[in-house]
Amino acid sequence: MTEIIPADYAELLEKPNYGHLGTVRPDDTVQVNPMWFLRDGDTLKFTHTTKRAKFRNLQHNPSMSLSVIDAENPFRYLEVRGRLIAVEPDPTGEFYVVLGKRYGNAEQTPPPDSADRVILVMSIEKTTKQ
Numbered sequence: 001m002t003e004i005i006p007a008d009y010a011e012l013l014e015k016p017n018y019g020h021l022g023t024v025r026p027d028d029t030v031q032v033n034p035m036w037f038l039r040d041g042d043t044l045k046f047t048h049t050t051k052r053a054k055f056r057n058l059q060h061n062p063s064m065s066l067s068v069i070d071a072e073n074p075f076r077y078l079e080v081r082g083r084l085i086a087v088e089p090d091p092t093g094e095f096y097v098v099l100g101k102r103y104g105n106a107e108q109t110p111p112p113d114s115a116d117r118v119i120l121v122m123s124i125e126k127t128t129k130q
Helices: 053-060 094-102
Strands: 019-024 030-035 038-040 043-049 063-070 073-089 117-123 126-129
Touching: 019 053, 030 053, 038 094, 043 053, 043 073, 043 094, 053 117, 094 117
Parallel strands: none
Antiparallel strands: 019 030, 019 063, 038 043, 043 117, 063 073, 073 117, 073 126
């Protein structure tokens, strides 16, 4: 799988860069939101809740696309395309805490909506870059 992610762009997924995650709404329009994420081998993981539109979008259409811009050179980016392959319960908000710390909040605590938290797992199927 590592050949899908260009070696000279892999650091964009390793650093705590914000990604812009696109999903398809039930009316077939696109929703894009900034998201925390973590690369886990051949997948990307996101924290989310079962109560929000993005979760409903993915139940309708599992296609996902994440764009990550190089903070030091905004003309350089990596787009990762895939689909939702798993939804893992996270009722304690543990993964939210992991991501909060990854993105610079050493004192991150679980959010109030932890009971509804899940981990969205995205396959990495194709990339484009510039």
